[in-house]
Amino acid sequence: MPSPGDATPPAVNKRRILKQLPLFAGLTEPELGRVAERARLMDVGKDEIVYAEGDPPDALYVVVTGRARIFTHSGASREETLEFVHRGDYFGVISLLTQQPHTVTVKAVNDCILLKIRQPDFDVLLTEIPSLAVHVSRTLSRRLSQKRRERARQVFEATILSVYSAARGTGRTQYAVNLAGSLARETGKRVILVDMSPSGTEIAALLGGPTAAAMGLRGAVFEPERVQRAIVLYADGLATLSVAHDPRALSDVTQIAPLLAFLAQEFHYVVVDLPREMDRTVFKALLQADVVHVVTDTVTEHVTATRELLQELFRTLPSARERVRLLVNETTGAPATEALEALLQHKIHATLPKADRPLVEGGRPLVATDPGDRYAKAVRRLAREVGGVRIGLALGSGAALGLAHIGIFKVLERERIPIDVVSGSSIGALIGAFWASGMTAAQLEEVAMSLKGRWQTFRLFAPDIVFLPRFGFITGRRVVRLLRRYLGDKTFRDLDIPLRIVACDYAHRQLAVFDEGSVVEAIRASISIPAIFVPHRVRGRDMIDGGILDPVPVDVLLGMGITKVIAVNTLPSPEDIHRRYEELAAEQAAREAASTGRWQKWRRRVGRRLMEAVEPKIIDVIMHSMQAMEHILAEHGCQQADVSLHPTIPRVSWYEFYSVEALIRRGEEEAERFLPQIKALVQQPG
DSSP: OOOOOOOOOOOOOOOHHHHHHTTTOOOHHHHHHHHHHOEEEEOTTTTOOOOOOOOOHHHHHHHHOOOEEEEEEOSSSOEEEEEEOOOEEESSSSHHHHHOOSSSEESSSSSSSEEEEEEEHHHHHHHHHHHHHHHHHHHHHHHHHHOSSSOOOOOOEEEEEEEEESSSTSSSSHHHHHHHHHHHHHHHHEEEEEOOOHHHHHOHHHHOOOOOOOOOOOSSSSSSHHHHHHHOOTTTTTTEBBBBBOOSSSSOOGGGHHHHHHHHHSSEEEEEEEEEEOOOHHHHHHHOSSSEEEEEEEEEHHHHHHHHHHHHHHHGGGGGGGGGEEEEETTTOOOOOOOHHHHHHEEEEEEEOOSOOOSSETEEHHHOOOTTTTHHHHHHHHHHHHTOOOEEEOOOOOOGGGGHHHHHHHHHHTTOOOOEEEEEETTTHHHHHHTTTTOOOHHHHHHHHHHSSSHHHHHHHGGGOSSSSEEEOOHHHHHHHHHHHHTTTBBBOOSSEEEEEEETTOOOOOOOEEESHHHHHHHHHHOOOOOOOOOOOETTTEEGGGGGGGGOOHHHHHHHOOOOOEEEEOOHHHHHHHHHHHHHHHHHHHHHHOSSSSSHHHHHHHHHHHHHHHSHHHHHHHHHHHHHHHHHHHHHHHHSSEEEEEEOTTTTOOOOOOOOOHHHHHHHHHHTTTEEEEEHHHOOOO
């Protein structure tokens, strides 16, 4: 059966798409170029068949947009759905590598754009890019092992996560307990926590409850029954397994791989708490993991030991760099700084703030006893990342219209909707940064109300007007002063919620995404409206408003692997603008009709024409032109989101910062209108 035609969608940047797909996200620029040369984008309409059972293998397919259903025919006409594939998922690889006909049918649920790599090109890429071959072979091995299962069960892709520390006292085991507990709570799936301490009883001692004898890693033959007997089940989908492993004693390194593979067939998530002492078995467990969380703190000796561990690991297996997540536990209260990151010679993935209470108390992890604690929130966010259930919030540009974001925050807070990552452009970057720093919606509303009056707004900008403007009318120094009043010298690492701020490098016409360094500097870059604000120089690059290229940065979240996205577009549509002018014209006509006397009508008409003659309109022309262009880009971005909010008020213009109450109220109304869809998105499995 022929596959759908390779009709190429409208002009797109294939490299940019590849960077957003997990299969290719870790490739270098030259490697991405090779893939881009050999890959094609194809449109598949709703209900079209990509390939059917029995078709010969022809290509690897990766979902760029849309959804597809994978199913098989179990009877004459009965279809058994095996799984749904979404953005970033790929299929067709098993038949491609085994050279066997397809055993399933793939059908588009929605209109899709697929990335297609034909077999000859795929073979070349596997040869040229070893890390791609490793990724594909791991997936193939996992899927083939699932196929060999004799009993029918729901198909899922398990994740093996190892937790390791190169030093004692970093809080590794307590973190593993909290992570596993949070994974079970956030995903609703089966999670097992493996204790590989020398005694095999450290986790059991922390959790209390039922116990089972610790098993060892000895013996020439792997025995699944022995593992089953040693598993202890807890509430909320969490299980534990005690595997006593003393690196100083005799053990069989060949046992660890089959053990982890067996657990991956039984559980959705396998969290392995590894002992500090390194030996071949521990190293093997690190290499077998899909994800490795390396935990350290800020103690100098521990940082040095961690750096040496990472160097050895990456020297032995360079591809492991993609799987390692470095976590800094701020147990001493000292923050994780950029200097610490330089000392570690590896990017810090996340920090674990110092907790106000014991991490495990009364047999329960902190994520259960006090989910509002900063440590618990950080672990929860990491668990949601591992579980693929993170929710991202993309906040758009719109100048004063962006105050509607505050109303949306009020509803999200009230309904306790978890937001794991925020991306923002222009005013969305500014308000999003305040919220990500820990300010509540109520506090944000107070700040906005303090700038409500026209005089307050005038005072914020007028003193910074440039006498002889070359690049912009306003320097923005007072805006920076205002930002520092609330954000101080915070860096992105200091924020409560991860944040991405978008700006535009106008000289190179490139999107710039800020995720490190000064938050205030990034905001100032993102709000630099062309010709109004002087461009802001950051690291030798002149930046202007992020809305120029990405007014609602949904794609930034997708590139981070966020699978659930809420987008907010405050820009008015052409229909909104048309309706606004009709309403204003009707009001003007009504006022003139209500005027009594020829002299009063003449005076009103002359006054209006005089104002039109002297009132400066250049800024209005710039803003309306920009927003007309940005609205098209914003709508395109919102189409990629799961839930898209449009809290617009046609009567309010871009400069009306004094319309605070109306804009915030409109944001609340829009969020409440879409609350059922937002809650459904939260409940949707990863």
